Amino acid sequence: MVVKAAPTIRDVARLAAVSRGTVSRVLNDSPRVDPGTRQRVLDAIAELDYVPSAIARGLSTGRTGAIGVIVPFLTRPSVVERLRGVGAALAHTPYDLVVFNIETPERRETVVRLLARRDRVDGLIILSLSPHPGELAQIDRTGIPTILVDGHHRSFSRVVVDDVAGGRLAASHLLELGHRRIGFLGDDPLTRFKFSPSRLRRIGVAGALRSAGLELRPEYVRTGGFPRETARRAGAELLALTPPPTAIVCGSDVEALGVLEAARLASIPVPGRLSVIGYDDIEIAGDLGLTTIRQPLFESGRRGVALLLAAMSGAEGRPVREQLPVELVVRATTGPPPD
Amino acid sequence: MVVKAAPTIRDVARLAAVSRGTVSRVLNDSPRVDPGTRQRVLDAIAELDYVPSAIARGLSTGRTGAIGVIVPFLTRPSVVERLRGVGAALAHTPYDLVVFNIETPERRETVVRLLARRDRVDGLIILSLSPHPGELAQIDRTGIPTILVDGHHRSFSRVVVDDVAGGRLAASHLLELGHRRIGFLGDDPLTRFKFSPSRLRRIGVAGALRSAGLELRPEYVRTGGFPRETARRAGAELLALTPPPTAIVCGSDVEALGVLEAARLASIPVPGRLSVIGYDDIEIAGDLGLTTIRQPLFESGRRGVALLLAAMSGAEGRPVREQLPVELVVRATTGPPPD
DNA sequence: TTGTAGGCGTTATCAC
DNA sequence: GTGATAACGCCTACAA
Numbered sequence: 265m266v267v268k269a270a271p272t273i274r275d276v277a278r279l280a281a282v283s284r285g286t287v288s289r290v291l292n293d294s295p296r297v298d299p300g301t302r303q304r305v306l307d308a309i310a311e312l313d314y315v316p317s318a319i320a321r322g323l324s325t326g327r328t329g330a331i332g333v334i335v336p337f338l339t340r341p342s343v344v345e346r347l348r349g350v351g352a353a354l355a356h357t358p359y360d361l362v363v364f365n366i367e368t369p370e371r372r373e374t375v376v377r378l379l380a381r382r383d384r385v386d387g388l389i390i391l392s393l394s395p396h397p398g399e400l401a402q403i404d405r406t407g408i409p410t411i412l413v414d415g416h417h418r419s420f421s422r423v424v425v426d427d428v429a430g431g432r433l434a435a436s437h438l439l440e441l442g443h444r445r446i447g448f449l450g451d452d453p454l455t456r457f458k459f460s461p462s463r464l465r466r467i468g469v470a471g472a473l474r475s476a477g478l479e480l481r482p483e484y485v486r487t488g489g490f491p492r493e494t495a496r497r498a499g500a501e502l503l504a505l506t507p508p509p510t511a512i513v514c515g516s517d518v519e520a521l522g523v524l525e526a527a528r529l530a531s532i533p534v535p536g537r538l539s540v541i542g543y544d545d546i547e548i549a550g551d552l553g554l555t556t557i558r559q560p561l562f563e564s565g566r567r568g569v570a571l572l573l574a575a576m577s578g579a580e581g582r583p584v585r586e587q588l589p590v591e592l593v594v595r596a597t598t599g600p601p602p603d
Numbered sequence: 604m605v606v607k608a609a610p611t612i613r614d615v616a617r618l619a620a621v622s623r624g625t626v627s628r629v630l631n632d633s634p635r636v637d638p639g640t641r642q643r644v645l646d647a648i649a650e651l652d653y654v655p656s657a658i659a660r661g662l663s664t665g666r667t668g669a670i671g672v673i674v675p676f677l678t679r680p681s682v683v684e685r686l687r688g689v690g691a692a693l694a695h696t697p698y699d700l701v702v703f704n705i706e707t708p709e710r711r712e713t714v715v716r717l718l719a720r721r722d723r724v725d726g727l728i729i730l731s732l733s734p735h736p737g738e739l740a741q742i743d744r745t746g747i748p749t750i751l752v753d754g755h756h757r758s759f760s761r762v763v764v765d766d767v768a769g770g771r772l773a774a775s776h777l778l779e780l781g782h783r784r785i786g787f788l789g790d791d792p793l794t795r796f797k798f799s800p801s802r803l804r805r806i807g808v809a810g811a812l813r814s815a816g817l818e819l820r821p822e823y824v825r826t827g828g829f830p831r832e833t834a835r836r837a838g839a840e841l842l843a844l845t846p847p848p849t850a851i852v853c854g855s856d857v858e859a860l861g862v863l864e865a866a867r868l869a870s871i872p873v874p875g876r877l878s879v880i881g882y883d884d885i886e887i888a889g890d891l892g893l894t895t896i897r898q899p900l901f902e903s904g905r906r907g908v909a910l911l912l913a914a915m916s917g918a919e920g921r922p923v924r925e926q927l928p929v930e931l932v933v934r935a936t937t938g939p940p941p942d
Numbered sequence: 943t944t945g946t947a948g949g950c951g952t953t954a955t956c957a958c
Numbered sequence: 959g960t961g962a963t964a965a966c967g968c969c970t971a972c973a974a
Contacts, residue, residue, distance in 0.1 A: 286960060624969085
């Protein structure tokens with residue numbers, strides 16, 4: 265494997281018999297270059313198979329050519345789908361995609377510190393994570409344009425869905441079917457994240473119930489975390505109550521799958537004796553016939569990139585809040601309550 | 604949002620009353636630095652909240668501090684899980700993770716060309732993709748240390764599983780249960796990829812059948828591609844044959860889910876009248892009680908990083924081939940054949 | 943042990 | 959239009 269040292273702008277300049285400056289102008293297609301000269305340079309570039317050094321360019325321009333994405337738990341299908349949206353949008357740009365996956369608190373700190381230097385990425389997208397005050401301050405100090413996707417903070421531009429409306433939608437559907445004992449199962453927001461999506465969805469459910477003269481009874485609420493296994497256990501707890509809820513709204517499809525499993529293990533027919541609604545509409549939801557609240561996951565990633573590129577192109581302005589629609593998708597896990 | 608210009612090595616030097624060279628030595632913990640001086644420098648660094656510029660360092664050292672990962676179809680759970688393994692391993696290193704997701708052929712070309720400049724990443728991991736000759740040549744020319752994970756090519760170091768053995772394992776299990784009409788459903792390797800995992804698994808199945816004096820009948824083989832939807836259709840075709848297979852080995856868990864769906868739609872009880880085996884043991888396989896061949900997905904990513912770091916640290920040598928074990932996991936979708 | 947200074951490959955600001 | 963020539967921030971001989 266012979267590795268020839270990569271040609272530099274110098275070699276091109278020499279071969280084309282011009283200065284480095286001129287080559288650079290051609291590279292960045294500056295207007296003021298004689299067509300003949302330009303062609304000579306282009307020929308030299310082709311001949312040498314020259315590609316500019318991204319690093320050197322970065323040092324000179326102060327930009328890196330990379331966009332960072334902070335994602336929690338690549339185990340969650342919804343997060344992966346959002347990430348795909350980001351990647352798809354970025355594929356049409358010259359930016360590389362640097363992924364910071366955060367699965368532990370320590371890692372979270374590390375990442376924020378890494379970013380301290382406005383030097384790793386030109387822009388940042390934070391997926392499904394709301395920074396706490398300390399992190400906010402750090403990120404802010406770097407001056408790196410930052411967008412939140414599925415995260416809330418008034419000082420950042422962000423793309424969100426109306427989670428309260430989603431929760432309301434789910435509950436309304438159940439109420440219309442005649443349910444009265446409705447439960448909620450979501451992940452437990454760390455107390456410092458005041459506005460986790462799951463919590464907002466719960467608020468939506470509670471609101472819909474209240475409008476119907478009912479209440480979301482505390483014993484019908486479980487906030488055990490998203491892994492299916494955990495959700496299954498929490499679901500089993502709900503089903504063991506007397507009387508048990510006749511319907512459960514879940515904070516995510518994954519959690520809904522856990523509940524379905526709990527129902528199956530307890531031989532409780534769905535939707536005969538229990539209705540279940542998920543959230544997200546990940547691929548498997550369709551396959552399993554799960555009624556759910558659909559949100560545009562992939563699209564949210566794309567929009568995040570659009571917002572970020574806009575922010576990076578200088579148009580500062582105050583933070584934008586872009587809201588994507590949610591939609592009820594009725595499938596086979598919801599029906600009228602028993603008797 | 605006030606953005607103070609980030610402090611440079613110069614500022615640190617000034618504050619600590621030493622030269623830039625000394626600061627640099629402290630940064631790269633060179634042995635020859637007076638403890639007292641070192642401490643002064645460290646204090647200055649802390650005080651200024653200084654973080655070295657990765658770009659400047661890169662220009663100087665010729666390294667980027669990033670590892671690239673080329674992944675196809677982030678929609679496949681197995682690929683995501685491998686990626687997680689890579690990310691986890693990288694989290695303990697100073698390297699950033701740059702993800703190149705490839706979901707279209709054009710994008711594939713773009714990525715390879717981007718890499719032409721040995722300038723974006725210091726090392727490369729290619730996940731679940733076997734480069735064709737042209738790509739191979741390009742990658743090779745860059746001189747970027749490259750590792751294949753779940754990909755085959757004798758000129759690259761790689762971490763693989765014994766897919767033939769996996770296929771054999773699956774078929775043997777079915778044979779022991781008494782099955783004789785065994786089918787296979789996998790994704791169709793583009794013809795230029797001679798050794799796709801799916802194909803190897805099929806070869807394993809065929810081998811086991813042959814050892815038992817049977818053959819893998821062509822009409823019992825479908826290679827329709829991995830999406831669940833496609834697999835469902837292909838599965839339905841198999842089930843419509845007369846006589847239909849009594850068992851189907853699938854090239855992935857996702858495909859197995861498609862087959863299960865086809866069976867459900869056709870009201871064919873599993874494992875009563877049909878046994879199904881998947882491949883990978885992704886999370887949902889456990890939840891759904893799918894019998895499958897487990898391969899260490901997460902671990903394969905970690906091992907890939909280990910191999911890559913070794914390769915990058917110079918120890919050239921010839922390509923290494925590291926093989927991870929596969930294992931039969933019997934759950935609820937396999938049983939004796941009908942009658 | 944520490945300081946000095948050249949170089950990494952570009953871009954950008956000057957003159958010409 | 960084009961050519962010098964500073965930056966950009968760091969690393970690393972080479973001196974001292």
